[in-house]
Amino acid sequence: MKHLVLLGAGHAHVHVVKNYAQLARHGAMPPQITLVSPYPRQLYSGMLPGFIAGHYGLAQCGIELEPLLAGTPIRLILRSAVALDAAASQITLDNGTVLGFDWLSVNTGPVQDRQRLEKQMPGVREHGLFVRPIEAFGALWPRVAELAQTQALRLTLVGGGAAGIELAMAIRHRLPGAALTLLTGGSPLAANYPQAVQRRVAGALKDRNITVLVDAAIGFAAAEVQLASGARLACDVPLIATGAQAPAWLQGSGLALDAQGFIAVDACLRSTSHPQVFAAGDVSSRTDRPLARSGVYAVRAGAALADNLEAALSGQALKRHQPPAHTLNLLSCGQREAIASWGPLSAQGRWVWWLKDRIDRGFIRRYQKP
Numbered sequence: 001m002k003h004l005v006l007l008g009a010g011h012a013h014v015h016v017v018k019n020y021a022q023l024a025r026h027g028a029m030p031p032q033i034t035l036v037s038p039y040p041r042q043l044y045s046g047m048l049p050g051f052i053a054g055h056y057g058l059a060q061c062g063i064e065l066e067p068l069l070a071g072t073p074i075r076l077i078l079r080s081a082v083a084l085d086a087a088a089s090q091i092t093l094d095n096g097t098v099l100g101f102d103w104l105s106v107n108t109g110p111v112q113d114r115q116r117l118e119k120q121m122p123g124v125r126e127h128g129l130f131v132r133p134i135e136a137f138g139a140l141w142p143r144v145a146e147l148a149q150t151q152a153l154r155l156t157l158v159g160g161g162a163a164g165i166e167l168a169m170a171i172r173h174r175l176p177g178a179a180l181t182l183l184t185g186g187s188p189l190a191a192n193y194p195q196a197v198q199r200r201v202a203g204a205l206k207d208r209n210i211t212v213l214v215d216a217a218i219g220f221a222a223a224e225v226q227l228a229s230g231a232r233l234a235c236d237v238p239l240i241a242t243g244a245q246a247p248a249w250l251q252g253s254g255l256a257l258d259a260q261g262f263i264a265v266d267a268c269l270r271s272t273s274h275p276q277v278f279a280a281g282d283v284s285s286r287t288d289r290p291l292a293r294s295g296v297y298a299v300r301a302g303a304a305l306a307d308n309l310e311a312a313l314s315g316q317a318l319k320r321h322q323p324p325a326h327t328l329n330l331l332s333c334g335q336r337e338a339i340a341s342w343g344p345l346s347a348q349g350r351w352v353w354w355l356k357d358r359i360d361r362g363f364i365r366r367y368q369k370p
């Protein structure tokens with residue numbers, strides 16, 4: 001029987017797993033499948049700001065993998081891939097085990113490459129609190145919240161994209177007495193959003209007394225962030241929410257990669273160099289149509305990936321995945337308020353947060369029930 005390895009339990013793979021689990025429960029014989037994930041649950045980044053703000057417990061923000069696999073022959077290996085040899089069809093895991101595959105699907109998400117970031121911002125490895133892996137950040141955050149009970153904390157959010165913005169406002173809600181600064185990296189705030197949304201975000205940050213500096217961090221020391229402008233910022237906790245990078249282990253894989261090192265895939269989510277390899281979500285890069293890296297697109301790729309894996313394994317024709325040009329993006333603002341953005345349109349208010357909460361909880365529920 002052919003062996004399919006699902007590497008990473010990202011947004012698209014939870015759908016693939018659920019699809020095969022349902023087939024197995026209805027008596028269909030799925031292929032031999034192994035799911036590789038470093039953690040026994042998949043934390044949903046969309047709900048992370050709500051956890052930081054104190055709206056959700058961490059357990060509410062995750063999809064447990066064991067129950068998803070219960071009653072199916074899908075094997076779960078709790079490990080990370082550290083190397084991939086696409087020509088030899090082998091993955092090396094972080095305990096040295098080598099896992100062979102006939103078919104491979106990669107949905108491992110982006111990384112914050114500590115080595116690369118240390119070169120750009122010396123001291124970040126020692127002093128920075130990294131947002132990824134999200135599981136590690138989720139475990140460390142309560143210590144910051146505890147520390148804030150004993151002293152007036154100065155926090156700096158490094159990164160002016162969606163993650164930095166949402167986390168800054170979530171922290172403000174949780175720690176009303178903290179001094180909060182957001183560094184945009186020198187680019188405009190919320191640079192990937194339309195101007196109307198940029199204005200809304202700037203207003204929301206101002207209302208919450210969060211200082212925004214259009215400046216970049218270039219180094220870290222104890223209780224200090226050094227800025228490109230030459231200024232030094234007093235800081236107890238630098239929180240690193242910079243943009244996502246491709247995992248370094250893809251470099252020696254032999255797979256075709258884009259200029260940033262993400263897996264190059266075609267419209268069917270298939271590697272452009274190795275037909276037995278598929279990839280979806282932030283670790284991949286469409287060669288026919290560049291897409292923004294976002295959880296929304298990663299979720300949408302799930303159903304198409306599941307269909308195309310089933311088709312590929314049974315020798316059927318693949319279908320093109322055509323995600324919409326505009327997706328609904330919802331930025332939470334801490335105190336149960338959010339900003340919505342869809343193409344050129346935007347809106348803001350408590351009802352937007354209510355909608356986001358419903359969508360996010362619905363996503364988790366979909367994969368928690370067998």
Ligand SMILES: Cc1cc2nc3c(=O)[nH]c(=O)nc-3n(C[C@H](O)[C@H](O)[C@H](O)COP(=O)(O)OP(=O)(O)OC[C@H]3O[C@@H](n4cnc5c(N)ncnc54)[C@H](O)[C@@H]3O)c2cc1C
Pocket residue numbers: 007008009010011012036037038039041042043045046048049079080081082107108109110131133162163164166167247280281282283293294295296297298330331
């Ligand atoms: C604070 C924050 C808030 C965000 N909010 C939003 C939002 O509201 N909307 C939105 O669209 N986007 C949001 N994003 C961006 C979003 O998180 C990513 O775009 C999304 O997670 C990408 O999904 P993915 O499935 O590709 O990867 P991920 O969700 O990162 O999943 C990858 C999985 O693979 C596992 N993995 C990683 N490395 C390995 C390895 N070597 N071997 C095996 N498994 C591995 C990981 O543990 C993880 O379970 C936010 C990001 C952050 C940090």
